[in-house]
Amino acid sequence: MNKNSWILYIGILVFGLVAPFIFPAFKVQLSILCVLIVLATTWNIQGGEMGYNTFGNILFYGLGMYLCASVQVGMFFPLAEWTESGGEKTFVHTPSQFFQGMAAGLVVAAVVPTIVAGLIGYAILGLRGHYFAICTLGLGVAAGEISGGIEIIGAGQGFTTPPFPNIGGLEARGEFFYFLSFGALVLTFIAVRAIYTTRFRLILNAIRDNEDKAEAMGIETMKYKITGWMISAFFCGLAGGIMGGLVGYIDSTDVAFDGREMGVFMVLMAILGGKGTLWGPIIGATLFHFFKEGFWTFFLGWQYVALGVLIVVIVIYFPEGLMGWLREKYPERFGEVVDEADRKAQVELK
Amino acid sequence: MITIQACLDGLLLGILFALIAYGMALQWGVMNIINIAQGDLVILGGYIAYFMYLYGIHPAWGVIVSPIIMYFVGIAIYKLVINKVVDRDLFISILATFGISILFMQLMNFAFGADVVLANSGYGTTMLFDNNVVLPNSKIFSAFISIVFAICLVVYMKRSKLGRAIRATAQNARAAKILGVDTEKVYAATFGINAALCGVAGALISITFTIHPYMGLPYTIRSFMIVIVAGLGNLPGVAMSGMGLGIFEEFADYILGTEFRIGSVFLLLVLILVYRRFKLSRKREYLK
Numbered sequence: 001m002n003k004n005s006w007i008l009y010i011g012i013l014v015f016g017l018v019a020p021f022i023f024p025a026f027k028v029q030l031s032i033l034c035v036l037i038v039l040a041t042t043w044n045i046q047g048g049e050m051g052y053n054t055f056g057n058i059l060f061y062g063l064g065m066y067l068c069a070s071v072q073v074g075m076f077f078p079l080a081e082w083t084e085s086g087g088e089k090t091f092v093h094t095p096s097q098f099f100q101g102m103a104a105g106l107v108v109a110a111v112v113p114t115i116v117a118g119l120i121g122y123a124i125l126g127l128r129g130h131y132f133a134i135c136t137l138g139l140g141v142a143a144g145e146i147s148g149g150i151e152i153i154g155a156g157q158g159f160t161t162p163p164f165p166n167i168g169g170l171e172a173r174g175e176f177f178y179f180l181s182f183g184a185l186v187l188t189f190i191a192v193r194a195i196y197t198t199r200f201r202l203i204l205n206a207i208r209d210n211e212d213k214a215e216a217m218g219i220e221t222m223k224y225k226i227t228g229w230m231i232s233a234f235f236c237g238l239a240g241g242i243m244g245g246l247v248g249y250i251d252s253t254d255v256a257f258d259g260r261e262m263g264v265f266m267v268l269m270a271i272l273g274g275k276g277t278l279w280g281p282i283i284g285a286t287l288f289h290f291f292k293e294g295f296w297t298f299f300l301g302w303q304y305v306a307l308g309v310l311i312v313v314i315v316i317y318f319p320e321g322l323m324g325w326l327r328e329k330y331p332e333r334f335g336e337v338v339d340e341a342d343r344k345a346q347v348e349l350k
Numbered sequence: 351m352i353t354i355q356a357c358l359d360g361l362l363l364g365i366l367f368a369l370i371a372y373g374m375a376l377q378w379g380v381m382n383i384i385n386i387a388q389g390d391l392v393i394l395g396g397y398i399a400y401f402m403y404l405y406g407i408h409p410a411w412g413v414i415v416s417p418i419i420m421y422f423v424g425i426a427i428y429k430l431v432i433n434k435v436v437d438r439d440l441f442i443s444i445l446a447t448f449g450i451s452i453l454f455m456q457l458m459n460f461a462f463g464a465d466v467v468l469a470n471s472g473y474g475t476t477m478l479f480d481n482n483v484v485l486p487n488s489k490i491f492s493a494f495i496s497i498v499f500a501i502c503l504v505v506y507m508k509r510s511k512l513g514r515a516i517r518a519t520a521q522n523a524r525a526a527k528i529l530g531v532d533t534e535k536v537y538a539a540t541f542g543i544n545a546a547l548c549g550v551a552g553a554l555i556s557i558t559f560t561i562h563p564y565m566g567l568p569y570t571i572r573s574f575m576i577v578i579v580a581g582l583g584n585l586p587g588v589a590m591s592g593m594g595l596g597i598f599e600e601f602a603d604y605i606l607g608t609e610f611r612i613g614s615v616f617l618l619l620v621l622i623l624v625y626r627r628f629k630l631s632r633k634r635e636y637l638k
Contacts, residue, residue: 308453
């Protein structure tokens, strides 16, 4: 790590810490951006580094969301009565109860999806390529449909998460959730960056490039694939728990297991920025969030049409993403040694 | 009695699924793409029949009109999007068609509204076994039409020049190109035929069941499931597994309740894939 990147990191950290005070009107948007970056970065561990394109990380996101809210309510009040009363609150969390519940909820929301990822990972990570993609897509939708039929977490009518206690009003709520999601983002970034400097990343890349050969070289690929998925699940669950509190309302198919929206968004963000890079998903998520908010504001009603077109255009014309494009253009900046003669020969071949 | 009812319902439903799955197998085999928008094409076909019904034409004519319109819709989609993803990674085609699926869903939502609709064919019902088993005639009609279309398509594939070109391209696109087959045209025709099949199935679904702009994805998943159980290019297998899926669904509906019906379909997909993975991994192979 050289001096320049330290300055960059500290600059981003300082910006992140003061951002809610500079742009007080955008606190919620910034929190959502942090969550999106976490999701894109963790998707990249599968899709980018390991070559396992998953639509199923939404499963851990939704699971984390439901678990965090359930623990937060269930620690102090009967869960069934809470969901039954719906919008009309019969129970009120005191501030200390709220924060204790949130802390415990986030721990559960991160740990349980990790365990789930380990269990189902053994079963489905043996699938490859598009079978894996469709299987995880099915898993995400199935989770949404099934959780929509379970009474104790609100079934079809949804689950209202505990409202923020009445201290400091809307400002305090925004700041609390912003710093929570920013904390999750920093944690994710540090963890992912640390992982990417180890042998683990090389093994994941080997699996992506040729799994059979990696296996022949004596790598227990299944072990590493499951570990990779568990890391993703941990941060996805955490992000889901935070997002549940932020949105304040959990619906099985529209908020939690939203395979049509969030499940595709995380893939798209990583692809837009460039898969298989550290910064790609972060840049991609930021760009995507701007795009999306623009769509939602200017094409109100037509946003999904615009989104569908955007998906098709990105996938067809920018499959390598922004970082891939930059890498092709300025390979020297990415530490690649370019053989001029070889390059010229390739240009002539084209 | 409820068992017989569910079995018969499932059989008739399954024949319809098999028709959609046949289109899926066709394009998968020939062009090596997986079309997530398959279900949305089905729903669009259904809306064509529904509109004929609204304008006073009997919706059964939709079985003729809908595939003709859908054929051109399919060609248009091919020219705009699919021809750019044909020889790329399968995941690219999955994502691109996912985009088309979202687009179609929303456009249909604007054009036709978010209500659950059905085209009433007025065919009445048939009672069997001392009036204990009730079968709507429209279901029998739809199963019959599906079989007719499937047989026509099989004969067309075997006999016609285009059918031979399609089969040649499926076997080896490069060799077919060398021997003078215009593969680009073959791909376009394949996608068009697939869309037309979806149109037929959609028209039948709008008569027998209900259609709704957002109901596409389950049909895609069902046809994918049928294809992976049966294998590409195995038509009797497609028919059998389609019927099996139909019966499974009716029983899931009856035993678990309607709210878990779609969920159980998706879960079955996961279970089938996991089962096949463990079976193959004993021989140190994997699903290709």
